[in-house]
Amino acid sequence: MANLFFESGNLEATEAFLSAAYTPMQIGGRPADSRARIARTEAGGLSVDRLSFGYTMGYDAGCLGKVCLVSMHSGTIVDTTDGREEVYGPGETFLLAPHDRPYAGQVREARYTITMFDPRLLARVAPGSGGGDVRITGARAVGPAENRRLGAAVAYLRDHVVDESAVADGPDGLLLSTAVQHLAATVLHTLPNTARGDAAAPRDTRDAHSDTLRRALSFIEANAHRDITLADIAASVPVTPRAVQYAFTRHAGTTPLGHLRRVRLARAHADLRSADPADPSGTATVAGIAGRWGFAHQGRFAAAYRREYGVPPSVTLRSG
The missing domain is CATH 1.10.10.60 (Homeodomain-like)
Structure with missing residues (x-):
């Protein structure tokens, strides 16, 4: 686990820190109050940052390479990428930008949390992806309840899991990895993405037989101590993740992750x-x-x- 802290009233120093911690960027503005405060906790491929800016700061940044969720506590962030103007305020949790695209906008006297993880994890937890690429296609949650659910998942991971995992985890980091998988699954249930609403394929139905269940049960029993996902369970059979889900539903009355x-x-x-x-x-x-x-x-x-x-x-x- 790594911890990082930055506090400064110097805009050049803030720009240098942000470029090193996130992605190369330029910030604009010459405010009277130039205070910035950033605290990062990083572990197991996850980073959770608490940020506070006492001024309006424009930014123009490169690709992050990570799923980047922002939870707003006060102030506003305005996304101006590609000429649009999307305003986010307190109580909202949203995707800052696609992981492989540059982004721009303004932070307006805001206090917020940034949570970042590897985008490949989305495919690992998506039932119908078959290990293929899964992309988030919209920044905002699909509804108010989903926004609250996503914000709660980020808050719990930030306030309870990241620090505790350094003490409670075994050598495989199971506490943290399980929590990050839960966050990735929550992202797929709350934000628009390419894995939502996939129809069942005939092959998935054919493969959902008792032998699939038997092989999956054996893999789970042998690997429960490891950081495994639905995709890993399916690959051990091997069938699609959806076929494994159907097999558990039909023959065991539960789900693969429920059994795990x-x-x-x-x-x-x-x-x-x-x-x-x-x-x-x-x-x-x-x-x-x-x-x-x-x-x-x-x-x-x-x-x-x-x-x-x-x-x-x-x-x-x-x-x-």
């Missing part, structure tokens, strides 16, 4: 039973074990655990 979560819950249960709560290393905690198996939200982990085993995870740990 249940397997990880069982592994967490086993670790809780075998852990020594008096261990002086401090690693035998409910939060640590949950994080080791990719459960970022402690409340949801506890609720799922109680539904499955009839007691809170803390009871299992104390009686182990």
